[in-house]
Amino acid sequence: MSKTWINKYSESNENHQAFIEIQNQCPLCGTDVEIEVERDNSLEIQAFKLKEQAFCPKCNTKTRQKEHSWH
Numbered sequence: 001m002s003k004t005w006i007n008k009y010s011e012s013n014e015n016h017q018a019f020i021e022i023q024n025q026c027p028l029c030g031t032d033v034e035i036e037v038e039r040d041n042s043l044e045i046q047a048f049k050l051k052e053q054a055f056c057p058k059c060n061t062k063t064r065q066k067e068h069s070w071h
């Protein structure tokens, strides 16, 4: 059951976010990527969005960009 953390509920879980941050490495060079999380607090809570970007400082490329939203 080690993969049960990856579901639509855990994506909005703070512990899960931290887990991603620790685990994430560049698929090209293996360097730890820098995670940038943007929260848009200007919207109503119903439309709360979390924007997540992973950036490799070595390859100078974005390795991942995700947008989470929850209700």
Ligand SMILES: [Zn+2]
Residues within 6 Å of the ligand: 026, 027, 028, 029, 030, 031, 056, 057, 058, 059, 060
């Ligand atoms: Zn890289």
